[in-house]
Amino acid sequence: MNKYELRAILLSASLMGIFLFAILYNVYARKIDVPTCIPYNASFQKAEIKEVDDLHYEVYIIAKMWTFDPGEIIIPPGSTVDFYLTSADVVHGFSIERKGVNLMAVPGAVNKVTVHFPDYGTYRIVCHEYCGIGHHNMMGKILVTNLTN
Structure with missing residues (x-):
């Protein structure tokens, strides 16, 4: 092995170490949740909000031309929400303001992320993700407020 091959191997190992450190730092020190891709289940064809317990919710979101279903999610402060995301037609993006959530809604796939809303x-x-002519109107919202029955 000559000196150039050794340098290339050391450089590659160093870059892989930096990449591994960056992932571990973001997961453990900054507490950034890594999204999970779960197998698509044909039963996931209906958008809904399920209350698991007092402060834990599961939200099944279907991205469609040019809307999110459900478009408005109302939860109490201190809630933890598991978002399950898929698309009914084309690839869409899913970004929650001020939460660092950035997912892709892909037809035939389900992405999952857990988000805490303390305030x-x-x-x-x-x-x-540009999804067609009405893309700029594709919005939804999460209201963190006291629930009224």
Whole structure:
């Protein structure tokens, strides 16, 4: 092995180490949740909000031309929400304002991410992937407020 091959191997190992450190740092130190891709289940064809317990919700979102279904999600402060996301037609983006959530809604696939909402507020959901002529109107929102029955 000559010196150039050794340098290439050391450089590659160093870059892989930096990449691994960056992933571990973001997951453990910054507490950034890594999205999960789960197998598509044919039963996931209906958008809904399920209350698992007092402060834990599951939200099944279907991205369609040019809307998110459900378009408005109302939860109490302190809630943890598991978002399950798929698309009914084309590839869409799913970004929650001020939460660092950035997912792709792909037909035939389901992406999952868990987000905690400790404070009151309104969080916009926008599509960040060009999905057609009405793309700029594709928005939703999460309202973190006291629930009224």
